[in-house]
Amino acid sequence: MEQKKITVLGIGGTGCRIVGILRENPLSAPLRLLAIDSDSAGLERSGLPEEARLLAGARWRAGRGCGGSVLDGQRVVAHERSRIEKLLEGVPFLLVIGGLGGGTASGGMPVVLSVARKLEIPTLFFVSLPFTLEGHSKRKIAEDTVKEELLGLADAVICLPNDLLFSVLESTTPLSNAFKLADQELSRTVLALTMVLLHGNLLAADFGNFITLLRRKKSFCSIGVGVASGEIDGENRGEAAMERLLHSPLLGGADKLGEADAVIFTLLGGPELSLGETKQLLELAGRQVKPETRLIVGAATGEEWAGKLMLSAVTVRFDAESEASELLRSSSERAPKRTRSAAAHAADADQLILPLEPISKGVMERGPQVKWGNDDLDVPTFKRRNITIDNGKRGVEQ
Incomplete structure (x- = not known):
């Protein structure tokens, strides 16, 4: 893919925060960032230019948000369908990101998916599930949105439970800090995935691999990100990046890699990143998983990463019911x-x-x-x- 081709669309409060974090990162320059929300304050905080923001249902909700109503979220985003089509016209790849359980994202993501399918745009949904402490109703809204609205039609869906933060953070951690950490890790993983898809000049990860792995399968995911530099970590920067990945707040513990049915590894580095160091790093990561685990690996270099490297992992564990359905479907197709x-x-x-x-x-x-x-x-x-x-x-x- 050429530069400036991947579009990242943040929808709802969480989605707007994440595209805002990406906007502040100079490494995300090759991405086109968009934001949709019914809350005008959330859109403002994203920091995106006016032409990249869409205030959904402005006449009806007057920028006050949807108050957690999924039905209102669906209505306000559906009302903007023609404007969304114009924003996405000519986009060859779309990554939609947001937090489920509220109104605008849970109600609006199916509308965005419908537009993407009409325009025949390959689309990856990267969604976070609410903390258990946010209540059963929010959790149910999130799970119903994934199961009933996204899985059946989306090319690929990555679901990330925010509760993973509890496995590594101290119980005294302020909730606002926990949310910030979750947003930061999500933004880093989005950056890693998109950079490798854009120009995986060492090891290219084709989007078709993601579709094959994740399409129409209910899964439980976690993410880990480790950043290191030669200036701080010296010759051991690879081991340092791996160590930080294993203790990443949204990985849920080092054992998540060993329990995974599939793992997506991505490596970003500067021009000095050699094929030998790449091989050594990815072999080090590969030792953390089971022999039968399916791996998707991508690696890319760029001037903006000079002296630094970032190793990220998305672990995937499939729901048993989803796996059985997929097996039956595959057997039927092969018979x-x-x-x-x-x-x-x-x-x-x-x-x-x-x-x-x-x-x-x-x-x-x-x-x-x-x-x-x-x-x-x-x-x-x-x-x-x-x-x-x-x-x-x-x-x-x-």
Whole structure:
């Protein structure tokens, strides 16, 4: 992909915060950043220029937000459908990011997905799930949005539970700091994924790999990011980046890599990053996972990363029900179609033939006949009507 081609769209409060963090990072210059929200204050805080912001439902909600109502979120974003189409016209790749459980993101993401499908834009959704302490209703809204609105139609969906922060942060950590950490880690991972997709000049990660891995599968993900530099960490910068990744707040602990069904590794570095160092680093990362774990690996270099490197990991653990459905679907697609004649041949060995033969009435032979009209009901129907029993073999033999 050429530069300035990947569009990152933040929707709702969390999405606007993350594109705002990306805007402040000079390394995100090759990205086109957009924001949609029904809250005018949230859009302002993103810091994006006016032409990159869309205030949804301005006449109806007057910039006050949706108050957590998914229905209102759907209405205000659907009302802006034509403007969204103009914003996304000609976009060859779209990454949509936001936090589910509220109104604008949960209600609006399906609308954005609908527009993307109409314009035939490959789309990756990167969503965070609310903290448990935010309440059951928010969690249910988030899970229903993923299961009922996104998974069936989106190219790929990465879901990240915010509760992962509790596995590494002290219980005394202020909630505002926890949210900031979550936003920072999300923005770093978005940057890593998009940079590798843009110009994976060492190891290219094709978006088709993401689709194959994640499409229509319910999964539980976590992310880890480790940043290091030669100036601070010296020759051991690779090991330092790996160590920081393993203790990353949204990874949920080092054992997440070992438990994963799949892991997406990305490596960004400066021009000095050699193929040998890349190989060493990715082998180091690969030792953290099971032999059967599926790996997607991408690596890229750029002048803006001179002297630094960033290693990131997205771990994926599939829901058992989703995996079973996928297996059944794949088996059905692979099974050769048989003709009716071939199916009959295959069934011959197992087909049962009912013993439809007249049975003597014994001592009741001279008893009164049971009749209905002119039919003797003691005589089997197939005998009375001279019906020939076809056990399926006749058609095959012909």
